[in-house]
Amino acid sequence: MTNSSEEIRKKRPHTIIALVEDRPGVLNRITSKWRQRGFNIESLAVGHSEKPGLSRMTFVVDSDANAEQVVRQLDKLVDIVDIRDISHEEIVTREMAMIKLRSTKETRSQLIDIAELFGANVLDVSPDSLILEATGDEGKIDSFVTLLRDYEIIELVRTGRVAMIRGADVSHPELPAEEQYDRYPGVHTW
Amino acid sequence: MANGDKKEYTGAQMVMESFLRVGVDTIFGLPGGANLPLYDVLPEYYPRIKHYTVKHEQAAAHAADAYARIKGTAGVCYATSGPGATNLVTGIANAFMDSVPLVCVTGQVIRALIGRDGFQEADIQGITIPITKHNELVLDVDDIPRAMQQAFHIATTGRPGPVLVDIPRDTLQEKGEFYWSDKVQLRGYRQDNFAPDPNEIQKAADLIAQSERPVILAGHGVIISRAYDELLKLAETANIPVITTLLGISGFPGTHPLYLGMPGMHGMYWNNRAINEADLLIGLGVRFDDRVTGRLKDFAPKAKIVHIEIDEAEIGKNVRPAAAIHCDLKAGLTELNKHVKPKERSAWFEWIDDMRRNHPSITIRETDEVLPQYVIDSIYRETKGDCIVCTGVGQHQMWAAQYFWYDKPNSFVTSGGLGTMGFEVPAAMGAQVAAPDETIWSICGDGGFMMTMQELATIAEYNWPIKFAIINNGTLGMVRQWQELFYGNNIVSTPLKNPDFVKLAEAFGVKGLRAERKEEVRPTIHAAMEHDGPVVIDFRVHYDENVYPMVPPGASLDETIEVPATETAPAQEVKA
Numbered sequence: 001m002t003n004s005s006e007e008i009r010k011k012r013p014h015t016i017i018a019l020v021e022d023r024p025g026v027l028n029r030i031t032s033k034w035r036q037r038g039f040n041i042e043s044l045a046v047g048h049s050e051k052p053g054l055s056r057m058t059f060v061v062d063s064d065a066n067a068e069q070v071v072r073q074l075d076k077l078v079d080i081v082d083i084r085d086i087s088h089e090e091i092v093t094r095e096m097a098m099i100k101l102r103s104t105k106e107t108r109s110q111l112i113d114i115a116e117l118f119g120a121n122v123l124d125v126s127p128d129s130l131i132l133e134a135t136g137d138e139g140k141i142d143s144f145v146t147l148l149r150d151y152e153i154i155e156l157v158r159t160g161r162v163a164m165i166r167g168a169d170v171s172h173p174e175l176p177a178e179e180q181y182d183r184y185p186g187v188h189t190w
Numbered sequence: 191m192a193n194g195d196k197k198e199y200t201g202a203q204m205v206m207e208s209f210l211r212v213g214v215d216t217i218f219g220l221p222g223g224a225n226l227p228l229y230d231v232l233p234e235y236y237p238r239i240k241h242y243t244v245k246h247e248q249a250a251a252h253a254a255d256a257y258a259r260i261k262g263t264a265g266v267c268y269a270t271s272g273p274g275a276t277n278l279v280t281g282i283a284n285a286f287m288d289s290v291p292l293v294c295v296t297g298q299v300i301r302a303l304i305g306r307d308g309f310q311e312a313d314i315q316g317i318t319i320p321i322t323k324h325n326e327l328v329l330d331v332d333d334i335p336r337a338m339q340q341a342f343h344i345a346t347t348g349r350p351g352p353v354l355v356d357i358p359r360d361t362l363q364e365k366g367e368f369y370w371s372d373k374v375q376l377r378g379y380r381q382d383n384f385a386p387d388p389n390e391i392q393k394a395a396d397l398i399a400q401s402e403r404p405v406i407l408a409g410h411g412v413i414i415s416r417a418y419d420e421l422l423k424l425a426e427t428a429n430i431p432v433i434t435t436l437l438g439i440s441g442f443p444g445t446h447p448l449y450l451g452m453p454g455m456h457g458m459y460w461n462n463r464a465i466n467e468a469d470l471l472i473g474l475g476v477r478f479d480d481r482v483t484g485r486l487k488d489f490a491p492k493a494k495i496v497h498i499e500i501d502e503a504e505i506g507k508n509v510r511p512a513a514a515i516h517c518d519l520k521a522g523l524t525e526l527n528k529h530v531k532p533k534e535r536s537a538w539f540e541w542i543d544d545m546r547r548n549h550p551s552i553t554i555r556e557t558d559e560v561l562p563q564y565v566i567d568s569i570y571r572e573t574k575g576d577c578i579v580c581t582g583v584g585q586h587q588m589w590a591a592q593y594f595w596y597d598k599p600n601s602f603v604t605s606g607g608l609g610t611m612g613f614e615v616p617a618a619m620g621a622q623v624a625a626p627d628e629t630i631w632s633i634c635g636d637g638g639f640m641m642t643m644q645e646l647a648t649i650a651e652y653n654w655p656i657k658f659a660i661i662n663n664g665t666l667g668m669v670r671q672w673q674e675l676f677y678g679n680n681i682v683s684t685p686l687k688n689p690d691f692v693k694l695a696e697a698f699g700v701k702g703l704r705a706e707r708k709e710e711v712r713p714t715i716h717a718a719m720e721h722d723g724p725v726v727i728d729f730r731v732h733y734d735e736n737v738y739p740m741v742p743p744g745a746s747l748d749e750t751i752e753v754p755a756t757e758t759a760p761a762q763e764v765k766a
């Protein structure tokens with residue numbers, strides 16, 4: 001790998017994925033750490049994972065943040081079952097955006113043309129508006145939005161990045177159903 | 191220990207049954223509406239479980255904290271909902287910063303009222319998220335044994351820390367089936383008893399073998415891990431001088447020839463210079479706090495670093511180690527000791543000895559007035575160091591660290607990370623309960639003492655024979671020192687108008703003594719030791735004494751200010 005591509009890689013934001021207990025307060029704990037330690041989080045996406053009781057999160061962290069510290073600090077939370085930085089792995093990433101635009105009879109077909117170009121869907125049409133939905137990596141969404149700036153955007157919503165490692169490997173080590181310890185707290189055990 | 195047993199209990203009884211199963215026999219606390227069910231069942235469990243009632247919940251948390259430090263098990267405290275729970279906050283934060291295993295059980299308003307701003311509701315779980323290792327609101331009575339078991343497991347394993355369990359009053363009253371699992375089940379918490387990585391051990395051993403000018407920097411981890419013997423063995427075998435951080439004090443014998451004292455902001459001059467000169471710095475159970483390192487980018491500029499630490503997030507956080515050993519310190523040192531060999535380092539020791547001779551950091555001036563350093567030195571001489579010392583925060587704390595030699599392992603209890611004034615009084619209570627046969631000397635600031643002195647009533651009630659030495663300089667001394675040195679001597683809000691401490695003590699039914707002149711100091715200490723019960727001594731000391739050496743805030747260790755010439759004149763070596 002050449003130096004310059006190494007540098008480009010370093011400039012990219014970090015993608016961190018985590019498997020977390022699906023319990024009240026978990027998000028509170030995570031954001032509390034971010035806030036207190038000053039980690040700059042660009043986006044966060046959460047949803048159920050394939051494992052019952054566990055959610056999977058994807059966070060995108062500023063390129064100049066110390067990703068190792070972010071991972072290690074968050075890993076201390078009991079509710080985080082596993083967490084890793086996958087920025088340097090072969091990954092696929094996606095983000096979804098919905099854009100509500102003002103449209104007239106004249107602009108409607110132009111907007112639909114642009115949408116087609118980007119493989120975007122039309123979710124809603126009214127006499128004077130239109131909602132488009134696009135999915136792709138951030139770059140694609142960014143260029144889509146840039147083109148649409150020539151028209152009147154009423155509202156824009158983006159989901160933040162979700163990411164997955166390519167190939168058949170699992171992102172997190174296979175967990176035993178319940179990890180068990182037989183060490184009892186008590187007199188002089190620490 | 192009953193495993194997998196099932197029986198019907200109330201929630202409150204389940205809390206007590208859990209205590210019995212994890213070996214808890216001591217609680218500090220104060221009752222209120224929401225935790226009343228816990229108090230209702232206390233008599234059933236007495237004397238297997240003893241509860242000490244404090245006057246303010248902050249004291250319960252600090253007492254449990256000091257108890258845990260001395261005893262080596264989790265400290266337990268109780269508080270009611272709302273203001274009871276929020277009064278614990280300072281104590282929890284203190285335990286969090288100093289990695290002390292604390293389990294706080296708070297009563298919460300009944301489930302139907304949670305989230306409705308009812309009387310004495312506070313979201314204590316939300317409030318304590320950033321200052322606990324973990325916390326939980328238990329809404330189902332059957333979850334209590336699991337939650338309690340996990341709380342003790344999390345608090346006492348790995349890097350210890352406080353855990354809070356919040357239980358609504360109606361959950362404490364409800365009956366349920368007590369199920370005590372024979373395993374702790376926590377998939378998101380690794381037990382942290384990692385075996386040391388043999389490659390890193392080898393790297394560390396090689397670095398030690400190559401090093402000409404090594405120093406050991408030992409922190410609280412030595413005491414938490416009870417790794418005194420292993421540290422001693424490493425230092426003696428490999429012939430390496432030992433510096434301890436404030437919280438590492440009493441982790442290595444204070445009068446040992448290899449011991450150099452404390453580094454950092456008020457550390458020994460020779461230590462700060464030695465860290466600058468060292469080619470190898472072995473950090474053991476330390477987190478390289480700013481009070482130790484000074485300006486971080488100029489810290490130990492010539493040294494490679496070996497770091498043995500149980501908390502992975504601390505490795506590489508402030509300094510980049512050349513060898514990083516992530517494990518319990520005792521286990522790590524045991525492994526490392528198998529690989530280190532004796533080595534002659536006479537040039538290095540000569541350099542250090544020269545530095546100590548030419549830059550004596552701890553000398554006590556000959557004065558007519560009572561100097562605070564003289565009081566600490568006198569307590570050391572009178573007790574011969576055979577006691578446990580607790581301190582508050584400020585100048586007296588630094589002098590207690592500098593002018594006392596702690597040979598007894600784990601005999602110095604202080605608030606390091608959070609720097610909590612007022613710790614001195616309740617900490618002494620916790621230490622006394624944990625070590626009933628030891629003499630506890632609490633070295634108090636006059637400012638700090640006033641923050642928690644209501645506990646004299648508790649001390650009188652239980653007749654704990656604690657000796658409180660108030661270093662009464664009539665000022666918030668450490669802050670006054672900063673005003674003098676860094677704010678153009680603009681003395682604002684630091685002078686103290688103190689009560690008569692002797693009368694105050696007597697009002698609580700505690701013996702009060704005073705020493706105003708130098709020749710009274712040692713006899714007064716002696717009298718306090720003779721008295722079989724608690725004593726408060728009011729030491730009237732020189733008002734504007736400063737703590738030296740000092741690294742100005744933001745400066746590097748290289749810029750350590752020695753004792754100014756005007757304050758050193760006729761010097762007397764204090765080491766006993």
Ligand SMILES: Cc1ncc(C[n+]2csc(CCOP(=O)(O)OP(=O)(O)O)c2C)c(N)n1
Pocket residue numbers: 582583584585586587609610611612634635636637638639661663665666667668669
């Ligand atoms: C609870 C709390 N409030 C404020 C401070 C800031 N502070 C640090 S040292 C100090 C002065 C302490 O005065 P005193 O207890 O008399 O001890 P001295 O420095 O005079 O020995 C203060 C106010 C603190 N550490 N803790």
Ligand SMILES: [Mg+2]
Pocket residue numbers: 635636637661662663664665666667
């Ligand atoms: Mg004072």
